[in-house]
Amino acid sequence: MGDLFGTDGVRGQANSYPMTAEVALKLGAAAGRYFRTDGQNRHRVVIGKDTRLSGYMLENALTAGLTSTGMNVLLLGPVPTPAVGFLTRSMRADIGIMISASHNPHQDNGIKFFGPDGFKLSDGAQNQIEKILKGEIAPAKPENIGRARRVEDGLGxxxxxxxxxxxxxxxxxxxxxxxxxxxxxxxxxxxxxxxxxxxxxxxxxxxxxxxxxxxxxxxxxxxxxxxxxxxxxxxxxxxxxxxxxxxxxxxxxxKVADGDQIMALLADRWALDGRLSGATLVSTVMSNLGLERFLSARGINLLRTNVGDRYVVEAMRAGGFNLGGEQSGHIVMTDYATTGDGLIAGLQFMAEMAQSGDKASTLTQNFTSVPQMLKNVKYKGNIDPLSLEKVALVIADGEAKLAKTGRLVIRKSGTEPLIRVMGEDEDLSRLTNVVDEIVGVIESVC
Known part of the structure; x- marks a missing residue:
């Protein structure tokens, strides 16, 4: 992707590039120019936000940019991200925008785009918007400037x-x-x-x-x-x-249960009910090996993707699958929503409680997790540590040591200058040695 968009839209510290009012205004104008190609004034965009103070600033800036290119803006106020996906479709909008930095602290913020189908915009569409943003953006004629209004019943x-x-x-x-x-x-x-x-x-x-x-x-x-x-x-x-x-x-x-345990429960129950499309659960490379073994024993396939709920959704749509998610708690159920929806996932869990009469502790202990270790290594400059021979050799050695009883996943973060080193193995001591050795070599070359 381009310089502006990361794995989940545009994100950064509020009032610092790229999360400034100036960039948001231009981004709104570029998005408006991308979607309003026929010069008509019937095009709509819905904007939701979370509760960060900087949401007011970014909401107003996006609105100014969008209306300047002739888009009509419908402001939802504070609503969950999945509500924006739902209301984009429901209100027949061309774009949905969510202003949020998800689980990050208040000083951060982000801008996520949804297409008219309620799904997050593709990389290709985001690249086109960024290309428009870098050029001269033609404003609408005075009589074609867009309108903005608040939607009072969006949350309801x-x-x-x-x-x-x-x-x-x-x-x-x-x-x-x-x-x-x-x-x-x-x-x-x-x-x-x-x-x-x-x-x-x-x-x-x-x-x-x-x-x-x-x-x-x-x-x-x-x-x-x-x-x-x-x-x-x-x-x-x-x-x-x-x-x-x-x-x-x-x-x-x-006791806390993560996304892997929730997905294990839903995949198992849905498969028994004949509801699990393609007998497949889609998750990322970070999901625990214990989940994969649990599913395999039940004849359910685990399809792994890159980290990021957008990649999970893309794989689900491509394969016609209806359940996916991430260990971090994104649970995507395309029968109900176009993106991860924590509330609806919670309702599905409680529906299983009500139907089975089982306690939460019974339904959240579906498999025993294989010991997992994740360490992050910061790096600076333009050199990719993973491209260096010294790093490649130590990773290959680690993969060989864990080949029979575990696995390694080593990748660059999509949002920060970090190398994420994740390993799993039934032998915690061996796992610790392998991960620490790889981290040590990466730190030495950084």
Whole structure:
């Protein structure tokens, strides 16, 4: 891809390149010029955001750029990322835009684009937008400047849709649920959906102030919710991230289950019900080897992709598969949503609880994880450490040592100047030695 777009849109620290009002304005204008090719004033774009303070600045700048090229803007306010995908299709918009840096701290922000089908824009489309941005962008004539207005019921539409994904006439009566909304985009939607379905809801992380998104809460900081589950004697906890496209489940004992365990449960149950398309689960190279072995024993194929939910979705669409996700908690169910949806994934999990009568601890311990180790190595300059012979040799040696009982995944981060070294092996001591040796060599050449 180009210089601006990473693996998940444009992202950076607020008020620093590329997350400045100036870049957002130009990006909006370029996107408008890319989609409004016929000069007509019937084109729409919906914009959602999470609860970061910088969201106001970027929302206004994008709106100015989009309207300057003749696009009509519909502002949703704070809504989950999957709501933008849903409403882009529902409102027949040409583009959906989400302003969020997902699970990152408040000082970061990002801009994600969705196409008219509700799926994230392809690399090719993003490259074209970036090409337009680097040139002169022709503004619309004065009589063709776009309009902007706030959509008051966008969140309500999403809430009603999310409820329809739960089994018909099903209820969550008798379930006590802690829901941690990370002081983010789902702070209103998630507790409301659970309450309307009949659960006793204990909401935390629902007091956003512009600065506390993902701060000691949410899917990347599950300790707060785990304590609340135990303290209140809840049946489970649901931890969302700042834009609510990922989830972690906490059982009644306060133990955390990641995306691999949630995907294992859904893949197994869906396969038994004849609902799992192609008998295949799509996940990334980071998913645990234990998940792969669990699925294989049940005749289910695991198709691995590069890291990033966009690559999971691309593989799902190409193969006609309907379940995929990431260990980090993105759960993509294309029967229901065009992107990862933490809330709907939580509803599917609770539907299995209600149907089976099993406790959360039973449903989240589907397989024993193979010991996994991940270390990051920072590098500077234009030299790719992975292209150096010394690094290639130590990686090859490590792969040989783990060939029979584990595996290695070594890659560059798509968002930071990092080399990520991940290894898995049944022998923790051997794994530690292999990973440390590779990290040491990469550090020496950096």
């Amino acid at each position: 539409r999403y809430i009603e849709y999310a409820k329809t994904t739960f089994p018909s006439r099903g209820r969550l009566s008798g379930l006590k649920v802690v829901v941690d909304c990370a002081n983010g985009a789902a702070y209103r939607a998630a507790p409301e959906v659970l309450w309307e379905l009949g659960a006793e809801v204990i909401p935390i992380g629902v007091s956003p102030n512009g600065f506390n998104i993902n701060d000691k809460c949410g899917s990347t900081h599950t300790e707060t919710a785990a304590q609340a589950v135990v303290q209140h004697g809840a049946d489970l906890g649901i931890c969302l991230d700042g834009d609510a496209d990922r989830i972690m489940i906490i059982d009644e004992n306060g």
